[in-house]
Amino acid sequence: MISWGRKCIGTVVLIVAMSAIAACGNNKAADGNAVQTGNKAEQTAAASAAPAETGNKPSSEGATRTIAGEFGEVEVPVNPQRVAAIYLEDYLKALGVTPVVQWYHPSWGKQDYLNLDVPEFDISGSIEALLDKNPDLIIADGGVDAAKYEQYSLVAPTYRLPESVLQDSRLILTAVADALGIPEKGKAVLAEYDQKVADGKAALQQALGQEKVAVIRLNVADKTVALFGVKNRFTGVLYNQFGLTPVPMAAEMTEFQSIISEEVIPELQADHIIVFPDNGEWDTAANQEAIRILDGPLWKNLPAVKNGNIYRMERSHWQSGAITANLMKLDDLLKAFVK
Template sequence: MVKRVRRFIWTAVLILVLTVLAACGTDNHAADNGVVPSANTGAVAAASSMPADAGSSTPAEAATRTVAGEFGDVEIPVNPQRIAGIYVEDYLKALGITPVVQWYHPSWGKQDYLNLDVPEFDVSGSIEALLEKDPDLIILDGGADAAKVEQYSKVAPTYRLPEQVLQDSRQMLTAIADALGVPEKAEVALAEYDQKVEDGKAKLQQALGQEKVAVIRLNVADKTFALFGVKNRYTGVIYDQFGLTPIPMAAEMTDYQAIISEEVIPELEADHIIVFPDHGGWDTAENQEAVQVLAGPLWKNLPAVKKGNIYKMERSHWQSGAITANAMKLDDLLEAMVK
């Protein structure tokens, strides 16, 4: 009886030793064949070296790639599923992507024209509020400096768009699509947009010729106006893409906008005036006192007003320079100016 027990024990020990030796041989063979994770794709490489029947795998979302942001290279997920695009939700929607939040500011509101059914993220509050939304990628535009990017990076990998693309909505769409690994979606969206612009530009030029256009914003709180120049990222598109002719003052501006009083409006000598409030809508209760300025005698005597060439626009997409908003601006202009 004792002999049989001893034989069983020695047999078990022998099997254990053989198993350990076999494992060591397998590891050495893998190392000899260069199966070593790289710095950027460690999780993926390690997963690919595992046997198919190992019983566990690494999802594709765990892989990362390097993109060049404004403040250096950033490691971002290859296949992000939960994207927070602060101020760039328009571009995500154009690419068929729904963000996990939509930016909101108590003084500015949000981009209502996107009709997004997602939670709001108050950009004036704590960035930590994003944590509960669990984004795996955050995309920022030019409103974020290096310090702000660092704060967002504590929540999730953060890609801040390079400064050189911010002036052109086409380039912004392309940069975002490239970062997300879907360049083909940007190509389709841009082809449709460019065709729309080409057709619309021809109609506008035929209707207006060289008649001069001014874009102004009614600042409700102090009843002043902001004249938008040709370099304005919100509305410069109507000049450089849609072919409209700016008034001289707007054409000469190097700043995005200039605050002017009501008395300056006649000096603009605009044939057409586009105007929108800085917050809320034309029917918003708190805007009504400021809106009455447009009904005063000074405005009524403007040549543009007498000709019916003043256009009250919805501020949400007119205060965005993104690709969807720009297409909507073109629709507004065609409806208002082309008879």
């Protein structure tokens, strides 16, 4: 078995070189999706909704077990102690696990709503920063393709979530809990989540009935407006779990989001409009020009705006579809709609 742990700078250079070779040897799929290998067993494993365990070893220090991820089987610690969960830190926090690093990108920032006191890992930079934290398990989501998976796997055992779970935060939570070796904790967290969602859904339905809701994002850099559809991984939960009624345009969308002109906004037929910026805070200086859109005559004449039914939300948790973020969105909605 490969010995994982801290490596020297020379090893980092070797890793980068090996990663480049691995990347060249892999076919690329359209839209950045990971390519399945020709191994039939790996393809079968990738279709499962949660990691499949095989040949578990006794639970003791240094013991490992085998689970199946998107790119095949991987041997992971039975009791991982130093976990890096790339863009999945929300699920670790929900499960009471503190990651060794937090995902970060210079252009997009990080998930500030988690309030994690851990070092940032710049995913656009060198892998040396992650190597230095000596993780004993890496968990990754759909943003990691086959080439990147090979690179992470040189640092520590890496479990890439199966594609089959990525559209459902509940399935992701179960898969992450299983990979961490704490499936019962996952079931408890999920039961609590489901109860809060059920209670919130009942309160929202009583308050709103069939009134139609639109979710809008202000894209600050190019000063455009995006309508989020019912299949959006960030806000689709409002409709498929919280029971809100989407505006017709959002209900008919097959894509995650659609850029719409200001002239189209009155056609949304929205009784309520939820809006947030794509980056920064509402009072960030760079956002002020984009925010002026909301002061234009088309917006001011909307029935939703005239009735005071436009709600400015904070972008951090509204641009995550994970468990903690979803409950924070539910709290926002209850405060806005349930009097």
